[in-house]
Amino acid sequence: MSSFPAYLDTVRPEIDHALDRLLPAATDRPARLHEAARYSIFAGGKRVRPALVLLTGEALGAPRDALLIGGATLEMIHTYSLVHDDLPAMDDDDLRRGRPTAHKRFDEATAILAGDALLTLGLTTLAAAPETISPGRRQEAVAMVGRAIGSAGMIGGQVDDMAAENDWPEDPRIAAELLESIHRRKTGDLLTACLRLAGIYADADERLDAHLTRLGDAIGLLFQIGDDVIDVEGTDEQLGKTAGKDAAVKKLTYPGLFGLEAAKERLAQVRDRAHELAETLPGGSGGFPALIDYLATRDR
Amino acid sequence: MSSFPAYLDTVRPEIDHALDRLLPAATDRPARLHEAARYSIFAGGKRVRPALVLLTGEALGAPRDALLIGGATLEMIHTYSLVHDDLPAMDDDDLRRGRPTAHKRFDEATAILAGDALLTLGLTTLAAAPETISPGRRQEAVAMVGRAIGSAGMIGGQVDDMAAENDWPEDPRIAAELLESIHRRKTGDLLTACLRLAGIYADADERLDAHLTRLGDAIGLLFQIGDDVIDVEGTDEQLGKTAGKDAAVKKLTYPGLFGLEAAKERLAQVRDRAHELAETLPGGSGGFPALIDYLATRDR
Numbered sequence: 001m002s003s004f005p006a007y008l009d010t011v012r013p014e015i016d017h018a019l020d021r022l023l024p025a026a027t028d029r030p031a032r033l034h035e036a037a038r039y040s041i042f043a044g045g046k047r048v049r050p051a052l053v054l055l056t057g058e059a060l061g062a063p064r065d066a067l068l069i070g071g072a073t074l075e076m077i078h079t080y081s082l083v084h085d086d087l088p089a090m091d092d093d094d095l096r097r098g099r100p101t102a103h104k105r106f107d108e109a110t111a112i113l114a115g116d117a118l119l120t121l122g123l124t125t126l127a128a129a130p131e132t133i134s135p136g137r138r139q140e141a142v143a144m145v146g147r148a149i150g151s152a153g154m155i156g157g158q159v160d161d162m163a164a165e166n167d168w169p170e171d172p173r174i175a176a177e178l179l180e181s182i183h184r185r186k187t188g189d190l191l192t193a194c195l196r197l198a199g200i201y202a203d204a205d206e207r208l209d210a211h212l213t214r215l216g217d218a219i220g221l222l223f224q225i226g227d228d229v230i231d232v233e234g235t236d237e238q239l240g241k242t243a244g245k246d247a248a249v250k251k252l253t254y255p256g257l258f259g260l261e262a263a264k265e266r267l268a269q270v271r272d273r274a275h276e277l278a279e280t281l282p283g284g285s286g287g288f289p290a291l292i293d294y295l296a297t298r299d300r
Numbered sequence: 301m302s303s304f305p306a307y308l309d310t311v312r313p314e315i316d317h318a319l320d321r322l323l324p325a326a327t328d329r330p331a332r333l334h335e336a337a338r339y340s341i342f343a344g345g346k347r348v349r350p351a352l353v354l355l356t357g358e359a360l361g362a363p364r365d366a367l368l369i370g371g372a373t374l375e376m377i378h379t380y381s382l383v384h385d386d387l388p389a390m391d392d393d394d395l396r397r398g399r400p401t402a403h404k405r406f407d408e409a410t411a412i413l414a415g416d417a418l419l420t421l422g423l424t425t426l427a428a429a430p431e432t433i434s435p436g437r438r439q440e441a442v443a444m445v446g447r448a449i450g451s452a453g454m455i456g457g458q459v460d461d462m463a464a465e466n467d468w469p470e471d472p473r474i475a476a477e478l479l480e481s482i483h484r485r486k487t488g489d490l491l492t493a494c495l496r497l498a499g500i501y502a503d504a505d506e507r508l509d510a511h512l513t514r515l516g517d518a519i520g521l522l523f524q525i526g527d528d529v530i531d532v533e534g535t536d537e538q539l540g541k542t543a544g545k546d547a548a549v550k551k552l553t554y555p556g557l558f559g560l561e562a563a564k565e566r567l568a569q570v571r572d573r574a575h576e577l578a579e580t581l582p583g584g585s586g587g588f589p590a591l592i593d594y595l596a597t598r599d600r
Contacts, residue, residue, distance in 0.1 A: 024451055030459040033451055084416060089408035108389035112412065113459055116384060116419065117451040123423045124446025127439045136435035139427045142442050146424025151324055151333055151417040159330040159413055 004294035007287055008051050015050040016042070018068040019075060022125055036106045036114035040079050044097045049074045049194050052219070052291075056198035056212065059286025066130040066201040070141065074194055076122035077149055081190075083115040085158060119149075133201055141200050148193040157186025164252045172257060179252045180221075187227075188220025195219070208282065215281070215288070218274035222295040225267045228253040230299065232260055271296040304594035307587060308351050315350040316342070318368040319375060322425055336406045336414035340379050344397045349374045349494050352519075352591075356498035356512065359586030366430040366501040370441065374494055376422035377449055381490075383415040385458060419449075433501055441500050448493040457486025464552045472557060479552045480521075487527075488520025495519070508582065515581070515588070518574035522595040525567045528553040530599065532560055571596040 019041055026035045050071025057067035086093040086101040087108065094104050103111035126142045133141075147153060161182045169175040195216040199209050232255045254263035271292055278288035319341055326335045350371025357367035386393040386401040387408065394404050403411035426442045433441075447453060461482050469475040495516040499509050532555045554563035571592055578588035 028452075030451070030456050030463070032463075033456065033459045037451070084412060087409075087412065089412060109387075109462060110459070112384060112387065112389060113455050116416075117455045119416065119419060120423070120446055120450045120455065123420070124443055124450060127427060127442035127446065134435075135439040139435040139439040139442070142427035142439070143424055146420055146427065150420045150424060151330070151337070152328075155413055155417045155420065156330050156333065159333045159410070162409060163330070163332075 002290070004051075004287070004291045007055065007290065008046055008048070011051050011054050012047050014068060015047045015054075015071060015075070018050075018072040022069070022072050022076075022121070032106065032110055033114055033117060036102055036110045037118055039105060040083050040102045040114060040118070041076065043079075043099055045075070045079070047071075047075060048223075049078050049190065052191065052194035053198050055287040055291060056195045057201060059281060059283055059288065060198060060202035060204065060208075061283065062198055062202035063130070063132045066133050067198060069125065069130045070197045070201060071194070073122040073125045074145070074190065074197065076118045076125075077145070078190060080115040080118035080122065081149070081154060081158070083111055083118070087111060090158070090162065137200050137203070141197055144196055144200065145193050148189040153185050153189040154187075157182050157184070157189070161186055161252075168252055175252065175257055179254065179257060182252065183224040184217065184220065187224050188217060191220040191223060192216030211277065211281065215274065215277040218270055218277060219292070219295065221270050222267065222274060222292065225254050225263060225270065226295055226298060228255055229260065229263055229267065231255075233299070267296055302590070304351075304587070304591045307355065307590065308346060308348070311351050311354050312347050314368060315347045315354075315371060315375070318350075318372040322369070322372050322376075323421070332406065332410055333414055333417060336402055336410045337418055339405060340383050340402045340414060340418070341376065343379075343399055345375070345379070347371075347375060348523075349378050349490065352491065352494035353498050355587040355591060356495045357501060359581060359583055359588065360498060360502035360504065360508075361583065362498055362502035363430070363432045366433050367498060369425065369430045370497045370501060371494070373422040373425045374445070374490065374497065376418045376425070377445070378490060380415040380418035380422065381449070381454060381458070383411050383418070387411060390458070390462065437500050437503070441497055444496055444500065445493050448489040453485050453489040454487075457482050457484070457489070461486055461552075468552055475552065475557055479554065479557060482552065483524040484517065484520065487524050488517060491520040491523060492516030511577065511581065515574065515577040518570055518577060519592070519595065521570045522567065522574060522592065525554050525563060525570065526595055526598060528555055529560065529563055529567065531555075533599070567596055 023038055023041060024034045026038050028034050050068070053071035053074060054064075054067050057064070082096065083102045085091050086096060087103055093101050095101065099105070101111075102114060106114070123142055123146060126145060127138055129138075149155065151159075160178070164178060164182060169178060192213055193216070195212040196209060199212045204212065231253065254266065258266070274292045275289060278285040278292065281288070323338055323341060324334045326338050328334050350368070353371035353374060354364075354367050357364070382396065383402045385391050386396060387403055393401050395401065399405075401411075402414060406414075423442055423446060426445060427438055429438075449455065460478070464478060464482060469478060492513055493516070495512040496509060499512045504512065531553065554566065558566070574592045575589060578585040578592065581588070
């Protein structure tokens with residue numbers, strides 16, 4: 001793999017094809033709901049989560065049809081979380097990747113229900129497909145992903161993230177712990193689930209599952225610290241959203257807490273740890289080194 | 301079984317115990333989210349759906365621990381749908397069973413996320429438990445329930461129900477078809493899923509699954525026509541919500557479409573059909589006759 005962005009370009013058509021095949025047609029009744037679901041899924045997302053499933057599955061030798069279906073379900077779940085987080089009652093965002101958010105383009109009720117439908121379809125598809133995976137492994141996949149995105153995972157992270165906006169702890173050590181805990185749950189747990197899902201499809205044992213969990217956690221942390229750094233350094237044009245918004249609403253971030261330089265140092269530490277974990281994977285590190293370097297140096 | 305309300309009284313403590321055990325504690329972080337989930341689950345619901353799972357499973361001889369867990373997951377999913385439907389952007393209801401709705405008691409963001417968490421926990425628990433059921437059957441349960449509550453089922457019914465409020469078809473035959481289709485998807489599909497879930501736990505073959513589907517569809521229809529009739533005839537006190545609200549917002553209903561007497565005749569026809577289907581169940585009709593008579597004659 002030359003670079004992770006090049007890998008994303010290579011696999012994106014396959015991923016988009018899988019999503020197109022799994023989502024109801026925009027003309028299927030109720031058309032407005034399916035239109036909204038497709039509008040949000042095909043909104044120019046980078047497909048990082050499905051690509052992570054593919055990249056991990058390639059390193060471990062899992063069946064490709066399973067990786068594509070599993071990756072598509074995690075993209076549906078990721079998209080549901082964005083649609084709900086953008087709602088006026090939550091983060092109240094009008095734009096995402098330069099386009100109106102679902103509740104602006106459609107309406108709030110449609111956005112809430114389209115999110116519900118994407119979550120439901122994501123978990124259901126994990127159980128119903130793919131046929132190359134045993135029913136027991138599929139049941140395991142639903143249970144694992146469900147825990148990652150539930151109230152102890154992604155949903156809980158969003159709740160605490162909103163609560164922290166106006167209630168930043170005074171003690172920097174407590175604030176740092178809260179920050180890492182929010183990031184891990186809000187973004188990290190689903191990224192880790194990408195690696196573990198590929199592991200399930202590759203018939204990983206408990207030892208390999210634990211290894212993938214640690215590697216996934218490091219990648220999730222890289223991802224989030226990188227996002228925070230970009231929010232400080234980036235411009236509106238690079239981001240497709242309002243730069244510096246995190247600071248404007250007093251959101252807890254790494255640079256806000258430790259300063260920009262310390263945040264970059266932490267990024268480098270986590271990068272090294274991730275490389276170590278990738279190198280000790282049983283089948284070799286596959287595309288992980290390129291991914292890790294990308295996450296540690298990206299500027300958008 | 302003397303009567304279905306008496307049966308509900310008998311099984312409710314067991315069902316509530318299962319729900320209490322499966323839901324995170326109200327003190328678990330994030331506490332506000334779990335408080336809201338518990339507030340909505342323990343809001344005085346009749347537990348009709350878990351009772352349907354138990355009643356069907358008793359007739360078919362399924363393991364009781366499975367029926368209790370499965371019934372609790374469907375109650376979580378039913379509750380999520382109520383919490384989201386009550387939101388200001390949807391049906392905008394301030395009261396449910398005489399108490400403030402979740403977004404009134406807490407706030408909109410918490411209500412949206414508590415609904416998301418209940419849906420996620422419901423589907424995840426179907427996959428993760430119960431241990432007496434094979435992984436393959438559990439995977440089947442998630443897939444079956446997921447279809448019943450997805451965009452072709454419950455969510456789709458809610459979308460079309462909201463759309464129909466202000467756009468009632470002129471032609472009564474077309475209106476009647478739309479009405480039945482909305483009811484079947486919005487309420488019926490989840491009630492049918494209660495019977496089919498018990499079937500899965502009793503190792504039902506395809507033939508029995510089809511029989512349970514037809515019986516469940518008839519019970520769902522009884523349920524909904526009954527609700528519409530009660531809304532016309534009931535008082536605020538009996539309902540714990542504003543009586544006549546359906547007519548006030550021009551909602552499509554059976555009495556609104558056919559008149560009260562014709563709606564009651566349809567109720568009697570569907571009751572007879574349901575009795576026939578219950579009597580031809582392989583293990584006998586169990587508690588179904590009492591349930592069917594209750595649904596055909598209840599006044600609240």
